[in-house]
Amino acid sequence: MEADTCKQCAQFFSVPKDADDYEAGKADCVLEKEDEKGKYWLSKPVTENSKRCDSFRLKR
């Protein structure tokens, strides 16, 4: 079956249960980016049912 939600993405990291912003199904989407100045990482809140985006990488 083709993965189509954030939950199946390798960049999906569930928010721990003891975190201030914990909600069931909530996660951090952490992306590694690179430009001419170098690498950097971005973290954006997502939910497990969010539709996959162009940066989707299947979790293995």
Add this chain to the structure above:
Amino acid sequence: MNQMLSAKVLEYRGKTLDFSPENPAEAKIPADELHEHLQKPSTARTKRLKERCRWKHASAGEFVEKGVRAGIERMRYITEAHKASIGQPEVIRRALGLANVLNKSTLVLQPDECIVGYHAEDPNQFPLYPELSSMGVQDFLMSDYAPQPAEEAAEIHKYWMPYSLQAKCQPYFDPTDLRRMYQFSSMEAPPFVSGYNSIVPPYETVLQDGLLARIKLAESHIADAQKAMSAFPWDGTKGLDYIEKIDNWKAMIIACKAVISWARRQGRLCKIVAEHFETNPKRQAELLEIADICHRVPAEPCKGLKDAFQAKFFTFLICHAIERYASGYAQKEDSLLWPYYKASVIDKSFQPMDHMEVVELVEMERLKVSEHGAGKSRGYREIFPGANDLFILTVGGTNADGSDACTDMTDAILEGAKRIRTPEPSIVFRYSKKNREKTLHWVFECIRDGLGYPSIKNDDIGTNQMLEYSQYSITGNGATNEEAHSWACVLCMSPGVTGRRKTQKTRSEGGGALFPAKILEVALNDGYDWSYADMQLGPNTGGIETLKTFDDVLEAFRKQYRYALQMCLSTKDVSRYFEIRCMQMPFVSAIDDGCMELGMDANALSEQPNGWQNPVTTIVAANSLVAIKKLVFDDKKYTLEQLNDALMANWEGFDEMRADFRKAPKWGNDDPYADEIITSFYEDIIGGEMRKITNYSGGPVLPVGQAVGAYMEVGSRTGPTPDGRFGGEAADDGGISPYMGTDKKGPTAVLRSVAKVQKNQKANLLNQRLSVPIMRSKHGFDIWHSYMNTWFDLNIDHVQFNVVSTEELRAAQREPEKHHDLIVRVSGYSARFVDIPTYGQNTIIARQEQDFGAEDLEFLDVDI
């Protein structure tokens, strides 16, 4: 080879002084590349960080590095929250807006950094503030830097049109007056249009208490208020006050909780990167340590120096960029960090480290600030050429008991600045004769390396000023003696208290400019601006034919100046009125002890007045008045009508006449004729008229003359002036600096002139350019130290220095790619020279390079 040091020798007190370099190796460095040899990052890491630094410098209003643009997230989430909170108290809506931004925005982490956090969704972006000024956002929408998607940004901009601070304030002013202010030639636009702002965050409460303790305090105040409201017998004259207070405390709790959660989310990002992306074990460990720090601070009190740097930076981001925009980096940084330095370096009780690790942290903090982008409109980018924004921290000075406040933390801040060589943040050093020599050497080394900072402020003047303003406190709770000693420069050169309460929270208290050169121009033309906007710019005060005496000229100026003052100060206070009602800052309120105690918003509570306004181009106006008095009214060589004809022709065809006006006595030469007129102009009109105004805080408003880059911007909008200046040429580059190239009598003559102005001033920026060979010689420190002591004895408020050769500046104009480390002092801030447009570069080259002759050394009583 054109070597750095000249072979200058000087006879002084029976000795022959030679000015060979203190460091003999420098003799081999070509004069035109000195600055490229001075950088010495303390570690390989800070060297890498500097090499990949994402500068946000602007030149002629355009960002220098490609890819820099406005982000959309802040404007998106603040708008989303605003729509979702209709019906709730305004202060709660502001808190929910902040929380929504913090909860939903994208976080950024970059390699090597140890102080983390950013204020936009990408390290090349910066946020916008549609709730402040619709014009400010419109400016971006029309540019290449518009947030994407542009359609969404346009929709958000449209949404805020009726709700913005600008929309609230505008109806109280005549559109004709506002249009005059929008010209930015005689007056700066009102804060409700510019959105430009200044703040001194009470960092101390965050570092000392932590936000969890602030939440508990607010909760306890709410409980007490509710108890008081339910106590019998009900007293409506007091009980109803609790409603607003309870709302404020609730908003503070929302804001603090959101900030804690946001910081911890940042920590979580570090942990995820350490565990899933980073392969270097050393960096992995470092990231896990940062994750732990972000979990603990700013929620809890800081225990060590890493905690303190991180908590401070998070607080900076919220207060200066996320809750609301504010320029500046106001803090007394050495005092603020000293307890944590002691814990980590001396006691080694937490986050143990040595002094050089502190220096590395300072360098990393400087690079974080260098990457900070500000969503300022084009006009404000133009007046800070070569910089991203104004960032100014303060060190040095004295403690309340009169002892020297310099510490090893002061030295680490200065050493880090010298080593890493970034234009920002600028540093102010509070000079006192009690300062230890070890620290003064670091101050001097930064200056002689050409950083343009520390700029030097007179410690006594600043402290006494805080006590004077304190007398006007409307709450009767102005700065104590101890608090008066805690001052730092709010923005550029204006002192304000730092600490747990009473700090300046908004630029409607102090800040904003007006421009005497343009005001004089229109005073000679019945209020009409013929040279730039071609419109009436002030009241009708009579044409040149009505000015029969020099006093008539002065009075025409006075009337035009009063009009400009009235507009500038009334628009600021009206901004304040609506800031209190729709631009509340619940986070800033939460970290201010006064706001917490009284349940008040930070915009509303004023315990320590700090009113000021910035006259820029005063010396062009003053030199012009001297020339008019001498050549028209004393010598009667020309009539005002002839002068008017020459000015209207931009002096073309009036060469001889222009030469006469250029030769008229000028400020900065200890010339009694010029100095008497100019001193009176400063004290009686510029300061005397301003002092008559009382602002929201109940105190007087006083001048803080500090040109920043506005001397170029406004100079270009100011017609020819009677000092012999052509229309469009730059104006004077300080607040009390001589006009470029006209201070011909040496550095001590400048000091003697400037010392004459004492009354009705808050601060005045003095820009001086010193000789590179002398400053880098073995006698450099002694001469500079004597200069500073004389400056202090003359009761002068401020001085800042360029120490850079014309050869090097010219070389950088020819081959900018080879001169990325060439830093210059513009005015109130430093800039990378190659990022300044040519027009501005030439104004720096044109400044008088002050040499020291034997008579100067004698006046300074230099002991060599």
